[in-house]
Every structure is written in C-alpha cells, then in structure tokens.
Amino acid sequence: MALSGLEIFKLLPKTNCKECGKPTCLAFAMQLAQKKAKLEDCPHVSEDAKEKLAAAAAPPMQLVKFGNGDNEVQVGRETVLFRHEEKFYNPTVLTVTVSDKLSGEELNKRIEKINSLEFERVGQQIKVNAIAVVNESGSSEKFAAAAQSVKQGSELAMILCSDSPEAIEAAVSKTSDRVPLIASAKEDTAEQMAKISKDNKCPLVVKAPSIEALSQLSEKVKSGGVENLVLTLEDKSPRESLYNSTRMRVLSLRKVFRPLGYPTISFIQGDESEQVAAAASLICKYSNIVVVDAAEPEVILPLLTVVMNIFTDPQKPVQVEPKLYSVGEPDENSPLMFTTNFSLTYYTVESDVESSRVASYILVVDTEGTSVLTAYSGDKLNEKVVADAIKKSNVEEHIKHRKLIIPGYVAVMSGKLEETTGWEVMVGPRESATIPKYLKEVWQ
Ligand code: SF4
Incomplete structure (x- = not known):
C-alpha cells in the first residue's frame, strides 16, 4: 500500500534545506506521495529510508x-x-x-x-x-x-x-x-x-x-x-x-x-x-x-x-474508429447517415442498416466513445463536430447528393447543421431498429 505524505515525511531528514526545490521536507513528502516528485531529488535520504520507501512503493502484486x-x-x-x-x-x-x-x-x-x-x-x-x-x-x-x-x-x-x-x-x-x-x-x-x-x-x-x-x-x-x-x-x-x-x-x-x-x-x-x-x-x-x-x-x-x-477500462468506453464506413456496396446516390463512435451505438446502427438491404454510408463522428444523447448533452456532438467529420472523411468524393440523415434524438441540431455545412439535413428515426423502414419508405 502506498505511504501517505506524513508517513513519508517521518522517513525524511527534516532539515528543510530546500535542495530538492521544495520549501520544506513536508512539502516534498506530500509531492512524493502524489507522485509529483522523485525520491532522487533529495540528496540526503538515508539508505535505510530509501529501502523502506522503495519497498512501500513496490506494486502489491507481481x-x-x-x-x-x-x-x-x-x-x-x-x-x-x-x-x-x-x-x-x-x-x-x-x-x-x-x-x-x-x-x-x-x-x-x-x-x-x-x-x-x-x-x-x-x-x-x-x-x-x-x-x-x-x-x-x-x-x-x-x-x-x-x-x-x-x-x-x-x-x-x-x-x-x-x-x-x-x-x-x-x-x-x-x-x-x-x-x-x-x-x-x-x-x-x-x-x-x-x-x-x-x-x-x-x-x-x-x-x-x-x-x-x-x-x-x-x-x-x-x-x-x-x-x-x-x-x-x-x-x-x-x-x-x-x-x-x-x-x-x-x-x-x-x-x-x-x-x-x-x-x-x-x-x-x-x-x-x-x-x-x-x-x-x-x-x-x-x-x-x-x-x-x-x-x-x-x-x-x-x-x-x-x-x-x-477488463474494459470503465473510464474509457469501447470505441470504433471515427471515419466513413460502407454498408453493402454504396454508390454516389446512396444514403449517408451519421452516428457516434461508441461501439455499441455504431454496431447497432450498422446491423440495422445491413438488415435494410439498402447499401449506405455511415459517417462515424468522434464523440470520445459516448452515445448520441450523452455526446449531445456534453457538447461533444454539435454542428461543428459533424461538419469537421464530413470534411475529414472526404465523403463528398463518394456521393453526389448533399443530404445527411441525422439521428432523430438530435433533431434539434438540424437547423444549425444545415447552416454550418450547407447540406440538406434529414431527421432520421429515434430508434435504430426503425432505420430499415425509414430507408425504404422515406429515403427511397
Ligand atoms: S532536500 Fe531533502 S532534506 Fe532538504 S528539504 Fe528537500 S526533502 Fe528535506
């Protein structure tokens, strides 16, 4: 178990000589406990203290x-x-x-x-x-x-x-x-x-x-x-x-x-x-x-x-690479829709697009692995982010129309998105499961 700042302080010389660059031994101990300083910065630590500090700092499991x-x-x-x-x-x-x-x-x-x-x-x-x-x-x-x-x-x-x-x-x-x-x-x-x-x-x-x-x-x-x-x-x-x-x-x-x-x-x-x-x-x-x-x-x-x-890092959602994906063999008239790079969201959308049998492009936007609503409410998904993704993906070289289907949950951003990109924005379904119906009835 890592030592606290006070426990480290007890092992230091307590002369406050400042050679470590800190005003006192206590300040140095606190920095050491937070891993913001290195033990080598104090030239006066005894060998015995070094051993104790190294042993305490060793990971608890090999x-x-x-x-x-x-x-x-x-x-x-x-x-x-x-x-x-x-x-x-x-x-x-x-x-x-x-x-x-x-x-x-x-x-x-x-x-x-x-x-x-x-x-x-x-x-x-x-x-x-x-x-x-x-x-x-x-x-x-x-x-x-x-x-x-x-x-x-x-x-x-x-x-x-x-x-x-x-x-x-x-x-x-x-x-x-x-x-x-x-x-x-x-x-x-x-x-x-x-x-x-x-x-x-x-x-x-x-x-x-x-x-x-x-x-x-x-x-x-x-x-x-x-x-x-x-x-x-x-x-x-x-x-x-x-x-x-x-x-x-x-x-x-x-x-x-x-x-x-x-x-x-x-x-x-x-x-x-x-x-x-x-x-x-x-x-x-x-x-x-x-x-x-x-x-x-x-x-x-x-x-x-x-x-x-x-073993997934709980602070790091599983993500897919933000880029343009093809489902089936889309051509210049195929629909283009965007979603976020949260794996679960992407694979749900991809599977529903696939089951529609309408060859399509999916533009995956980098929202740090968050889902559509979470990204929108955290301002990780806005008109600028989508406009940048369109530009980076070179999607304009793949399609001749300028229509973008957006998730129904973020219909509210359609106006600003149209202004920023100059594209026609079509509000898609809220639930991914209804994408096949949407593609067949609305798009086609
Ligand atoms: S160099 Fe060592 S003895 Fe001097 S103030 Fe820093 S921690 Fe204390």
Missing part, C-alpha cells in the same frame, strides 16, 4: 510474463479490488488443456481446434491466450513429446502441467525458448521445480492445500531465488475456490501481504456447463489465469466475453 513474441501474455500487477476504483490492468488469460495421452492426428486436431478459438466482438478480436499441456499419461517422454507438438503446432503461450519434476524437466528442455509457465511446485517438489524454473528462466506455479501453506511455500520458493511466481490452491469446490480467491486478493491488495502478492491460476473441472459457471465466477473474482478442458466455441465465447467486459 507482474508475471510467459510465452514469447506477439503471443507473450502478462498477468498480475493489479492494484484495486473493484474496477470502478481505477481499472483492472491485465485481462485473465484463458487457457485450454491438451492431454499428453493424445498423439499423432488426434493431438494435432486438438491443437488446431484451440488455435481456431478466435472471435470478433464489437469490432475487437478476442481469443484463447494459452495452451496447457497436461501430463495425464504419467510418462515424461509422452509429456515432452506432446509439449514439443504444441510448440510446433501453435504460437500460443504454453503452460506445462505436471507434479513430476522429471516430466517438467523433460518438457522444458524441448520448449524453454517459448518461456512456458511451469505448473506446479508443491511442498515436496519445491526445490527441484524452483531449480528448473531458475535454470530455464521460466515462471513457476506454486501449489498448496491452504492459503496459509501457500504463503509459506511462496516465501520459501522466493528465498530460493524464484521471483516470478503464480499461486494456486489444491482442488477445491467452485464455492471454496471463489471464497479463497477473493480472500487472497484482499490480503494481497488491501493488507499488502507480500507472500500472496502474486497472480493466481485456477484449473476448472466438471462438465461444460459447470466449467462455464466456475470459470466465469473466477474471471470476475479474481483468477489471473483460468484453465478449462472444454474447447467448444459455445464454452469459450461466453468466457472471452466475460473477460472483455470485466
């Missing part, structure tokens, strides 16, 4: 990365329990398992199926982020071979799951260049797993039966030189998992309890419906990596949708 290249993923470094307090930083990494009991064609098909789990939602690509190779065969050779096949068949980040240090060592030897996450070290294997993790510079999952045992084990592994840790509890019911996950997050963020200050991973069991329910709960609270067995699109899409919604 950032852990695995995978490489474009498919590297990062988890952790969260700072708040509720996204409205600030925002969540690193989305849950959704992972699908591959058993090492599979081989040959069956294994390749499973890998291809996981690779294909990618969808478009409100203009954004969402996809599975990692593959977990699971040592169900009990054989180190089969596990290493399956890990190598996954490496060859997929660019996704990898998690190697086995309780056997021998199996992990065999699989890591084939895949270390892909920086896999190693899962998992338990009390009796911690030393060997930590050595493999350290030697290969791969992050390590630490597993224990209770929160207390987990915090002791994470401290032990950390003191052995492994800093990039991910935590997990041994099999629990979904209810217990949710309770423990919440408790661990509270302890790491609110109490800054460092032994639990790492991201967490959950391995989800059960039939498909149970996996969706348990995974969705743990995406919300507070698993950083969720591993499911199901690779069906009807399981994965809802989970990716939950991730997308939970």
